[in-house]
Amino acid sequence: MGLIVQKFGGTSVANTEKVMNAANRVIDTYKKGNSVVVIVSAQGHTTDELIDKAMEINSNASKREMDMLLSTGEQISIALLAMALEKLGYPAVSLTGYQAGMYTDSNYGNARIKSINTERIFKELDKKNIVIVAGFQGINKYDDITTLGRGGSDTTAVALAAALKADLCEIYTDVDGVYTADPRIVMNARKLKDISYDEMLELASLGANVLHNRSVELAKKYGVNMVVRSSFNKDEGTVVKEVDSVEKMIVRGVTRDDDVARIAVLGIEDKPGKAFQLFSLLAKENISVDLIIQSIGREDVKNITFTVSRTNLNKALDTINMNLGLLGATEVKYSDKLSKVSIVGAGMVNHPGVAATMFEALYDASINIHMISTSEIKISVLIDAKDAEKAVNFIHNKFKLDQIVE
Amino acid sequence: MGLIVQKFGGTSVANTEKVMNAANRVIDTYKKGNSVVVIVSAQGHTTDELIDKAMEINSNASKREMDMLLSTGEQISIALLAMALEKLGYPAVSLTGYQAGMYTDSNYGNARIKSINTERIFKELDKKNIVIVAGFQGINKYDDITTLGRGGSDTTAVALAAALKADLCEIYTDVDGVYTADPRIVMNARKLKDISYDEMLELASLGANVLHNRSVELAKKYGVNMVVRSSFNKDEGTVVKEVDSVEKMIVRGVTRDDDVARIAVLGIEDKPGKAFQLFSLLAKENISVDLIIQSIGREDVKNITFTVSRTNLNKALDTINMNLGLLGATEVKYSDKLSKVSIVGAGMVNHPGVAATMFEALYDASINIHMISTSEIKISVLIDAKDAEKAVNFIHNKFKLDQIVE
Numbered sequence: 015m016g017l018i019v020q021k022f023g024g025t026s027v028a029n030t031e032k033v034m035n036a037a038n039r040v041i042d043t044y045k046k047g048n049s050v051v052v053i054v055s056a057q058g059h060t061t062d063e064l065i066d067k068a069m070e071i072n073s074n075a076s077k078r079e080m081d082m083l084l085s086t087g088e089q090i091s092i093a094l095l096a097m098a099l100e101k102l103g104y105p106a107v108s109l110t111g112y113q114a115g116m117y118t119d120s121n122y123g124n125a126r127i128k129s130i131n132t133e134r135i136f137k138e139l140d141k142k143n144i145v146i147v148a149g150f151q152g153i154n155k156y157d158d159i160t161t162l163g164r165g166g167s168d169t170t171a172v173a174l175a176a177a178l179k180a181d182l183c184e185i186y187t188d189v190d191g192v193y194t195a196d197p198r199i200v201m202n203a204r205k206l207k208d209i210s211y212d213e214m215l216e217l218a219s220l221g222a223n224v225l226h227n228r229s230v231e232l233a234k235k236y237g238v239n240m241v242v243r244s245s246f247n248k249d250e251g252t253v254v255k256e257v258d259s260v261e262k263m264i265v266r267g268v269t270r271d272d273d274v275a276r277i278a279v280l281g282i283e284d285k286p287g288k289a290f291q292l293f294s295l296l297a298k299e300n301i302s303v304d305l306i307i308q309s310i311g312r313e314d315v316k317n318i319t320f321t322v323s324r325t326n327l328n329k330a331l332d333t334i335n336m337n338l339g340l341l342g343a344t345e346v347k348y349s350d351k352l353s354k355v356s357i358v359g360a361g362m363v364n365h366p367g368v369a370a371t372m373f374e375a376l377y378d379a380s381i382n383i384h385m386i387s388t389s390e391i392k393i394s395v396l397i398d399a400k401d402a403e404k405a406v407n408f409i410h411n412k413f414k415l416d417q418i419v420e
Numbered sequence: 421m422g423l424i425v426q427k428f429g430g431t432s433v434a435n436t437e438k439v440m441n442a443a444n445r446v447i448d449t450y451k452k453g454n455s456v457v458v459i460v461s462a463q464g465h466t467t468d469e470l471i472d473k474a475m476e477i478n479s480n481a482s483k484r485e486m487d488m489l490l491s492t493g494e495q496i497s498i499a500l501l502a503m504a505l506e507k508l509g510y511p512a513v514s515l516t517g518y519q520a521g522m523y524t525d526s527n528y529g530n531a532r533i534k535s536i537n538t539e540r541i542f543k544e545l546d547k548k549n550i551v552i553v554a555g556f557q558g559i560n561k562y563d564d565i566t567t568l569g570r571g572g573s574d575t576t577a578v579a580l581a582a583a584l585k586a587d588l589c590e591i592y593t594d595v596d597g598v599y600t601a602d603p604r605i606v607m608n609a610r611k612l613k614d615i616s617y618d619e620m621l622e623l624a625s626l627g628a629n630v631l632h633n634r635s636v637e638l639a640k641k642y643g644v645n646m647v648v649r650s651s652f653n654k655d656e657g658t659v660v661k662e663v664d665s666v667e668k669m670i671v672r673g674v675t676r677d678d679d680v681a682r683i684a685v686l687g688i689e690d691k692p693g694k695a696f697q698l699f700s701l702l703a704k705e706n707i708s709v710d711l712i713i714q715s716i717g718r719e720d721v722k723n724i725t726f727t728v729s730r731t732n733l734n735k736a737l738d739t740i741n742m743n744l745g746l747l748g749a750t751e752v753k754y755s756d757k758l759s760k761v762s763i764v765g766a767g768m769v770n771h772p773g774v775a776a777t778m779f780e781a782l783y784d785a786s787i788n789i790h791m792i793s794t795s796e797i798k799i800s801v802l803i804d805a806k807d808a809e810k811a812v813n814f815i816h817n818k819f820k821l822d823q824i825v826e
Binding site: 030033034064067068070071072074075076078079080082083085086089090092093094096097098100101106107108110112113134157158159 | 436439440470473474476477478480481482484485486488489491492495496498499500502503504506507512513514516518519540563564565
């Protein structure tokens, strides 16, 4: 018996059948004597449909009005889930972000939670109600509706779990946990029993679309015990927790990220401050840069090569081309037919030779490496996109990730 | 220059083109230097679609959750209209019922407005914003969302006009005013320049679906000047105001109401209290009774005939049949192939002979009258549904309603 926060994503409440299914999962937990707070996302493609409606009228609508519009998606979901619970004979009450005391800043479209007034939720829990809270939304000091941006419902769930001092925060989704690699491309990928916050953060940012980074950061900050599991089966899922208690595997997973493009700026004058100029130009345009390599070219010039997300490629090229003179560069090259393949594992830092093993796997597969980047808990390589699936499989096998190593 | 409240119904904002059209109507008023507060209903069939969603999950959902669900329809509309105004270059801000200070009682699904806190609206008007308020919704003392029931957006508009002391409340709809008869069945029906609150109340309850009664009652109570006009043309519409200033026509309109069924309870014991018993049984089931006739049958029995709405027919019959013994009645008959045709006019009370003229028109048309009911400002007859169109036309011509009589 305890206080459990459960979050159901859009695919888990996409239609009547799935709403009833989610209701039954909630009831399983409630019947064991737990207090249950449920966070729900908008049904299936509701958010996209609302965005389409807005675009038809005004492709440049204010973010305040977009939030007013989009927040209805979650409001529909909470009402429907409450009705499903009523139908099954259980007491439920739905709450909008405002009613649940979710106070945010005024950064419409990407607001941050500032404080949570838990009074109403606790009052409803005291009445033995199952409390259903709209994910993704809050209210600012002007009483205006805000939304939290991508992954917002995960953030709502973790923030509420922290504020309510919940015993567990369960994230129900359409995958049944975190895997050593994407099961769609690695046949013997294995579901992890648990994973550390830091590993999960690296995996999330490397393209394992299970949890959004902001929610994991928040869980780490407040020590919230999370578990990621499927809403469509009863498997145990993957627990996300502190590093010291996770399985003792050096490498925890292999990921592939195709949203990557490489830009090479050639023939830059070899003078101090040129790299700084280049990257501050890109920062001004809100373009994030990932891997960076600087190499010496012929004579007194240097080449700077870096990666950006594919969506930012054109904007980055335009920015650089408009400033070629300022940078004293001669030529810009690019490629968007690349993938970033990475391994992640908190134990890596104490195990030299991990990088060598990874490169050996790629050599075995005859795959050429374009760029390399390492951090304490991950190693990334940039390779041709056509080789990515093969690379992930060879690396997965090389580290024997299908086997549990104690 | 003044403060104008404008209300756009669901058909007036049903799609992108109509939202832009409504935005342009708002701007016309704003450009003249007026402060403008706009009330919007849910788009087209949104409310029905949300009800269908709910029914699929739980046909007996709590009214609180229904209100949580249905209120999203208006929230979508206000955001879209605000975006349309932004697109056209005008400053707009949308407000939910809660943000607009609409406080109601807790009668979910059919709530009454208790008070309006106009602070936020005036603050936005001071900033020269066009203020767009979600119709049909409010919030109760628990911070829970309520809806006002049928015609709720009209009620929101009139209540806001009263609270803001607006100079005018314009109701934009898909008809361009109040007519002497339904223009779809009477070719020479004439649009009225103005009509009194009381006449409008009778017309509304008699089947002229232009304004909901609650909004007219409220307008009468607070002396709100209303005008009903089309959102699709620039015609002047019909002004609804105090009786003393309206056109001097004895009969203002002829209406037809098909939502009527007749029940005859025969052979009731002729003892005191039997009629009371019958109608209190029906009242307990929330069945409203309209016309009533009591007649003496053979020997010591009486017959009671009355009308109910068609939707209540079966429930009424069941209730009576289960209590035949209690009522000491022998037989129940019914018909649902009837129409109620009525004439309305505040001047009627001072003009004897109006009823006779109406009956003469029906005699001219060889139409048999089943029941008659009169009040100070209306006369209703129950006739066969197949005769209704003919009856309305004959009466309309008899009173020369196509001509303006000064």
